[in-house]
Amino acid sequence: MRRLSLFIIGLFLCYIIYYDLQIGTLPTVNIISTTSTQAAQVEDKSNPSISFYETKIKQGDTVLSITEHHHGRLPTSIDQIVHDFESLNSNVQAEEILYGQTYRFPDYN
Template sequence: MKKLLILAFVIVTISSLYYDLTIGTLPGKNDQVAIADDIQPEKAGSNELLQDPIPFQEVIVEPGYTVLSIVEHLHTGPIPATIQEVIYDFKQLNNGTEPEHIQIGQSYYFPLYDS
């Protein structure tokens, strides 16, 4: 009987650890980001004419650079935008070009944010 209780305790502990590490139980920033992801495309489509133009800078992509590394390089200090906002703004500025599809030697528009 004792072995059965120990086995059940170990199984419950392992499954709890797995759940906490993969999904989590505490509300955090990820929960807010998921909500923002669901709302952002609808918001952009519904009031696209009301939005202020996004300030940008044109940059020629060099080997090893990503959209996020270039945007970080253009700013001094932390960027006051989430990764999802940077990606969304990049797509808006570059006619829907996915950040994964940027090519070396091509110029793209990268969003600038006020600190």
């Protein structure tokens, strides 16, 4: 009986490991709602035209996570994304975005 119990526990542990590796137990990311369906153009001194999309910040969002979710992966360097975000949103630091506010994010498509 003891061997059977250990065998069942071993199978259960193998199933748990398989499930974590294949499906995962972390919550899925909700689709970020964009307020503009068309990418708009804005004039900037350092970049002649940066296309952007607007997104309302949800709890736990960062500039990089929103950009990565929109593009599937980071399309350019982190420094470039932060620079473009700060140039689109005057007087806003990338590290200090506020929950519930709507910001412009660079669109690299």
